[in-house]
Amino acid sequence: MATRCDAASDRSSFAGTMFAVGSGFTITAWAYVSVDTDTFATFARLHSSSGSSTVATWATSGDGLAGPNYFTGGGTVTNSTNMAVGAWRKISISCSGTTGKSYINTVGGTTEADSGTVGVGTPDGITLGGRAPADSSENFNGRLAYVRIWTAELTQVQIEAEWAST
Numbered sequence: 001m002a003t004r005c006d007a008a009s010d011r012s013s014f015a016g017t018m019f020a021v022g023s024g025f026t027i028t029a030w031a032y033v034s035v036d037t038d039t040f041a042t043f044a045r046l047h048s049s050s051g052s053s054t055v056a057t058w059a060t061s062g063d064g065l066a067g068p069n070y071f072t073g074g075g076t077v078t079n080s081t082n083m084a085v086g087a088w089r090k091i092s093i094s095c096s097g098t099t100g101k102s103y104i105n106t107v108g109g110t111t112e113a114d115s116g117t118v119g120v121g122t123p124d125g126i127t128l129g130g131r132a133p134a135d136s137s138e139n140f141n142g143r144l145a146y147v148r149i150w151t152a153e154l155t156q157v158q159i160e161a162e163w164a165s166t
Contacts, residue, residue, distance in 0.1 A: 002145035003129070006034065011130030011139065013051075021046065021055055022120035024153040026094040028146070028162045033083045035141040036064040042131050042138045043068065043091065044147070046123035051132025055121040056100075058093050059138060068093075070102045074119025077102040081112045088145075090163040095120065096153040103159055113156055 005011065019025055031043055042059040057071040060083055070077040070093040081104045083089055090111075092103040100118030105111040125132070128147060130139040146166055154162070 002030070002032070002143040004034075004143050005129035005140050008130065008136035008139040011127050011133075013125060013127040013133045015050070015125040015133075018046070018123045018126070019151040020120070020122045021095050022097055024094075024096045024151065026092060026150045026152065026154040026159065027058065028090075028092040028148050028154075028159055030088050030145040030163070030166070031068075031083065031091050032088045032143040032145075033065065033085050033141070034143065036085050037139075037141050038064045040064075040138040041140045041142070042127075042129070043140055043144060044126060044128050045131050046126050047132050048121060048124045051125060051127070051135055055123040056093070056095070056118070057131070058091075059140075068102060068104055070100045070118060072100070072119035074098065075100070075117040077114050077116040077118060079104040079112050079114055081106065092159045092163075094153045094159070101153075103156065105160070105163065111156060111160060
């Protein structure tokens with residue numbers, strides 16, 4: 001099942017005890033851009049202090065389609081395959097220690113995996129389709145499906161198996 005986001009208010013959030021990002025985590029999803037907003041479009045954001053502080057932002061670049069990117073205060077990991085209007089992409093980010101990874105796969109294509117140094121922290125909330133409950137900027141205009149989160153870093157093989165387990 002997919003959720004459709006087409007307005008700044010179309011975001012889902014959870015607040016509560018979460019995991020330390022540097023201890024390992026993985027988020028996987030299928031994403032479909034319906035409208036290129038020509039600005040940052042956030043798939044998910046791990047945040048703290050009721051959304052006012054970023055731990056990790058998973059989003060496109062400022063042109064609305066480049067990436068996806070894994071943004072933190074301590075570094076960014078960027079994919080070059082990019083998103084496309086009207087096409088599903090299988091996407092994922094993961095982290096262990098201060099090494100972050102970002103993955104993208106076009107349907108029927110091969111996986112691009114990129115890694116780099118990222119900042120870490122312990123979020124107390126996550127928002128899908130935007131930045132935070134009280135922050136309507138950088139909303140995603142599209143669909144998210146099969147969103148899954150683990151408190152461990154999955155391997156590329158495990159991520160690809162999750163993408164295929166729809």
